[in-house]
Amino acid sequence: MVGGEAVRIAVIGVGPRGLSVLERVVSHARASGPPIELLLIEPGELGVGIHSASQPDFLLLNTIASQLTIFSDEQMTPGKPVTPGPSLFDWCRSRNLDVRFDDFLPRRLLGEYLTWAAGVLLAEAPDRLTVRRLRTYATDVRQAGSQALVTLADGSEEIADLAVVTTGHGLATAGRMQLNGLASIPYPLPHVADIQAGQTVAVLGSGLTAMDVVAMLTVGRGGRFEHGRYLPSGSEPRIVLTNRSGQLPCARPATRADRRPAPARYFTPEAVHALRAQSPDGRLDFRSQVEPLIVREVHTRMAGASAAERAMVAEVLQPANRRWRSYQDFCDHQVDRAQADLVQAERGLGDSLVKEGLECLRDHRQALCAALDPPGLTAESHEYFMKVYVPLVNRAVIGPQKERIREVLMLLQAGIVTLGPGPRPALTPESSGWQLRSTGLDEPAEQAVDVVINANLTWPVTDPGLDPIGSSLRRWVAPGPGGTRALGLDRYGYAIPQQQNGGRRTVAVFGPPAEGASYYNHYVPSPGVWSRILTDLDQVLEPTLADSGRAAGSSLRLMSEPTADTGLLIEPATVSSGRSP
Numbered sequence: 056m057v058g059g060e061a062v063r064i065a066v067i068g069v070g071p072r073g074l075s076v077l078e079r080v081v082s083h084a085r086a087s088g089p090p091i092e093l094l095l096i097e098p099g100e101l102g103v104g105i106h107s108a109s110q111p112d113f114l115l116l117n118t119i120a121s122q123l124t125i126f127s128d129e130q131m132t133p134g135k136p137v138t139p140g141p142s143l144f145d146w147c148r149s150r151n152l153d154v155r156f157d158d159f160l161p162r163r164l165l166g167e168y169l170t171w172a173a174g175v176l177l178a179e180a181p182d183r184l185t186v187r188r189l190r191t192y193a194t195d196v197r198q199a200g201s202q203a204l205v206t207l208a209d210g211s212e213e214i215a216d217l218a219v220v221t222t223g224h225g226l227a228t229a230g231r232m233q234l235n236g237l238a239s240i241p242y243p244l245p246h247v248a249d250i251q252a253g254q255t256v257a258v259l260g261s262g263l264t265a266m267d268v269v270a271m272l273t274v275g276r277g278g279r280f281e282h283g284r285y286l287p288s289g290s291e292p293r294i295v296l297t298n299r300s301g302q303l304p305c306a307r308p309a310t311r312a313d314r315r316p317a318p319a320r321y322f323t324p325e326a327v328h329a330l331r332a333q334s335p336d337g338r339l340d341f342r343s344q345v346e347p348l349i350v351r352e353v354h355t356r357m358a359g360a361s362a363a364e365r366a367m368v369a370e371v372l373q374p375a376n377r378r379w380r381s382y383q384d385f386c387d388h389q390v391d392r393a394q395a396d397l398v399q400a401e402r403g404l405g406d407s408l409v410k411e412g413l414e415c416l417r418d419h420r421q422a423l424c425a426a427l428d429p430p431g432l433t434a435e436s437h438e439y440f441m442k443v444y445v446p447l448v449n450r451a452v453i454g455p456q457k458e459r460i461r462e463v464l465m466l467l468q469a470g471i472v473t474l475g476p477g478p479r480p481a482l483t484p485e486s487s488g489w490q491l492r493s494t495g496l497d498e499p500a501e502q503a504v505d506v507v508i509n510a511n512l513t514w515p516v517t518d519p520g521l522d523p524i525g526s527s528l529r530r531w532v533a534p535g536p537g538g539t540r541a542l543g544l545d546r547y548g549y550a551i552p553q554q555q556n557g558g559r560r561t562v563a564v565f566g567p568p569a570e571g572a573s574y575y576n577h578y579v580p581s582p583g584v585w586s587r588i589l590t591d592l593d594q595v596l597e598p599t600l601a602d603s604g605r606a607a608g609s610s611l612r613l614m615s616e617p618t619a620d621t622g623l624l625i626e627p628a629t630v631s632s633g634r635s636p
Contacts, residue, residue: 060090061089061090061091061092061185062088062089062090062091062092062216062599062600063091063092063093063094063214063215063216063217064076064080064091064092064093064094064215064216064217064218064219064596064599064600065094065096065203065205065213065215065217065218065219066093066094066095066096066097066219066221067096067193067196067205067218067219067220067221067222067524068096068097068192068193068220068221068222068223068524069095069096069097069101069102069173069221070097070102070103070104070105070169070221070222070223070566071102071104071106071125071169071223071579072104072221072223072565072566072588073095073097073101073102073219073221073223074101074102074125074169074172074173074176075125075221075580075588075589075592076219076221076565076592076596077093077095077101077173077176077177077186078125078126078127078138078176078589079127079589079592079593079596080093080184080596080600081138081176081179081180081181081184082127082135082136082137082138083135083136083593083596083597083600084180084181084183084184084600085136085181085183086136087183088183088600088601089183090183090184090185091183091184091185091600092185092187093184093185093186093187094187094189094205094213094215095186095187095188095189096189096191096192096193096205096207096213097188097189097190097192098190098191098192100166100170100173101169101170101173101188102125102169102170102172102173103166103169103170104166104169104223104224105162105223105224106162106163106165106166106169107162107163107166108163108166108167108170109163110161110162110163110166111161111163111275112161112163113161113270113274113275114161114162114163114267114270114271115159115160115161115162115456115459116159116160116161116162116165117159117263117307117453117454117455117456118159118578118579119156119157119158119159119310120142120143120144120147120154120155120156120157120158120159120160121142121143121144121156121157121312121582122142122581122582123142123143123144123165123168123579123580123581124140124141124142124143124579124580124581124582125140125168125169125172125176125579125580126138126139126140126141126142126172126582127139127580127586127589128582128583130582130583130584130585131580131581131582131583131584131585131586131589132586132589132590132593133585135589135590135593138176138179140172140175142582143160143164143165143168144156146168146171147160147164147168152164156312157309157310157312159307159456159458165579189207189213191207191208191209192207192208192523192524193205193206193207193208193523193524194206194207194208194523194524194527195523195524195527196218196220196524196527196528196562197527197530197562198550198552198560198561198562199214199561201559201561202214202215202216202561203215203216203217203218203561203562205218215561216561216599217561217562217563217595217596217599218561218562218563219563219564219565219592219595219596220524220528220562220563220564220565220568221564221565221566222522222524222525222566222568223566223567223568224522224567225521225522225524225525247268247271247272247275247508250272250292250506251292252276252289252290252291252292253292253293254292254293254505254506255292255293255294255295255488255502255503255504255505255506256272256292256293256294256295256504256505256506256507256508257295257297257475257482257489257491257502257504257506257507257508258294258295258296258297258508258510259297259298259482259507259508259509259510259511260298260509260510260511261296261297261298261302261303261304261450262304262449262450262453262454262455262510262511263453263454263455264510264511265296265298265510265511266455266459266463267510268508268510269294269296269463269466269472270459270462272291272292272294273285273287273291273294273466273471276288276290276291277290278290278291278471280462280465283465284465284468284469285462285465285466285468285469285471287469287471291471292506293471293473294466294471294472294473295472295473295474295475295491295502295504296463296472296473296474296475297474297475297476297480297491298475299446299478299479300374300446300450300478301385301389301474301475301477301478301479301480301495302374302389302392302450302478303389303392303393303460303463304449304450304451304454304455304460305371305396305400305413305450305451305452305454306393306396306397306400306454306455306456306457306459306460306461307400307452307454307455307456307457308399308400308401308402308403308404308407308410308414308457309400309401309402309403309404309457310403310404310405311403311404311405314404314405316414316418316419317356317418319352319415319418319419319422320352320355321348321351321352321355322348322349322351322352322415322419322422323419323422324421324422324424324425326348326422327339327345327348327422327425327426328425330344330345331430336430337430338430338431338432338433338436339426339431339432339433339436340432340433340435340436341426341432341436341437341439341440341444342436342439345422345423345426346444348422349372349415349416350372350373352415352419353368353372353412353413353415354412356408356411356412356414356415357408357409357411357412359408360408360409360412364408364409364412365412367392367395367396367399367409368409368412368413370392371413371447371450371451372413372447372451374447377495378495378496378497379477379495379496379497380496380497380498381496381497381498381500382476382477382493382496382498382500385474385476385477385478385495385496386473386474389474390464390467393460393463393464394464396409396460397457397460397461397464400457400460401457413451413452414452416448416451416452417452417453420448420574420575421587423448423574423575424573424574424575424587426440426574427440427572427573427574428546428573429545429546437541441541441571445574473502475491475502476491476492476493476496476500476501476502477493477494477495477496477500478494478495479494479495480492480493480494480495481493481494482507485503487505488503488504488505488506489503489504489505489506489507490502490503490504491503491504524568525568528542528550528564528568531543531544531550531551531552541570541571541572542564542568542569542571542572543572544563544564544569544572544573545560547563547591547594547595548563548564548565548569548573548591548594548595549562549563549595550562550563550564563595565588565591565592576588
């Protein structure tokens with residue numbers, strides 16, 4: 056303990072994930088033990104992250120209202136102390152908002168809920184716990200003997216028994232439009248006001264971030280969707296929607312309040328662990344060992360499906376690396392596929408066998424997490440998983456709401472949005488802007504654009520000014536094949552020092568910066584179901600809070616769940632840009 060008086064824990068970045076740290080500390084602090092001092096290092100509003108309450112209402116969450124909470128219950132953390140509280144849905148209803156359980160709410164509402172929840176948690180801090188709010192940001196964190204050393208923006212330092220890094224997507228305060236017409240990150244979205252009506256904008260990506268950008272450049276410019284059509288305001292730019300796969304994402308399907316995932320038969324954490332036990336070094340080959348489990352699970356879920364329905368799912372989960380005769384053939388196919396997928400999304404889970412089959416990836420993602428947990432995958436397989444399979448999962452089940460896909464189809468019909476020149480397009484700078492060139496079409500196609508917006512949120516960022524802590528964490532980054540990079544973290548999130556002496560580990564990393572070392576670190580917990588993130592937070596917090604003297608992070612055992620598009624091919628001449636954290 057610092058100074059032999061109080062256990063001191065520093066939380067670096069207090070967005071939604073950092074707020075979960077506060078919730079777990081408050082829950083555990085009700086038990087007897089040494090005094091606790093909790094440092095919350097955050098320059099903005101506590102808990103909000105990228106969910107600013109000033110955002111327009113047309114920027115939506117992609118998780119339904121009833122599946123989001125910042126509090127805890129016995130099902131989320133079995134056998135551990137909890138701090139009950141309303142979910143986002145219950146909170147909205149308590150304020151007489153007309154909200155359905157399956158609504159995709161404005162992102163600002165989640166920001167307001169998180170701000171309110173932060174106040175509740177601070178008010179519930181027991182006497183044992185002292186919370187210090189530092190309205191600044193950290194620039195460095197490192198292990199210093201048996202403690203952690205955190206450097207703040209003014210150069211001052213804080214010593215802690217444990218530093219928990221939850222910086223999310225970095226500071227995210229200055230989405231910057233560079234002189235070469237390439238936006239390094241899309242957020243904060245209001246900066247797209249710099250784009251002029253009539254300019255041509257290439258939006259790199261077709262996922263959630265890309266849909267936000269498209270919304271800002273259309274509805275945000277005064278356009279309207281009415282009676283199945285888009286009515287332009289005349290202030291829109293021309294938008295080219297493009298990505299590496301060339302595919303539009305699958306629409307998030309409708310669901311029912313009583314819907315519960317069917318138990319997995321083949322694609323389970325236990326099955327992954329059994330495969331790992333047969334490997335000489337414990338590492339798995341994802342394509343030859345894990346993917347067959349997924350395919351078998353999907354086929355079981357889709358029993359009774361037609362050949363056409365199975366073909367729809369196969370095109371998503373096992374896409375062929377095909378060439379297209381012409382740009383028109385490519386566009387016609389993508390629109391037809393998106394329209395057919397939208398029909399399935401409207402039918403929804405429980406009715407559409409297509410959506411039930413794809414939903415295996417979301418329902419049983421703990422098996423995907425188990426595949427990436429230490430000792431993880433082979434080097435080649437890790438590269439494949441991060442560069443190919445994660446974008447595939449995002450396209451299949453973590454994509455935009457069905458309403459957003461319907462809007463994109465209307466924008467295509469109105470000529471406001473066009474698709475890029477096929478899969479794997481090349482992007483090169485030109486004297487007056489940029490050029491997109493096809494690489495997957497028999498009849499080559501080109502598109503000239505004025506501005507490029509990189510609508511992908513990835514880590515690590517290359518600009519220390521946008522994510523100083525992300526840059527400092529590079530001391531624990533291990534380069535992999537094909538340029539892949541991931542933090543050296545153990546199963547529970549402890550950073551593994553380059554020189555281990557068997558002592559206490561004092562830095563743990565959660566959320567987006569941990570992506571690659573583990574999988575699917577971006578979500579807010581859901582009420583009533585086991586939470587991996589809260590369970591892992593308990594694993595790193597409990598030894599420090601109890602001051603038990605145990606070597607933190609000593610266990611690397613794998614835990615299973617209780618029963619219960621990125622990038623383009625950039626040619627060498629391209630001016631590179633930093634990506635968002």
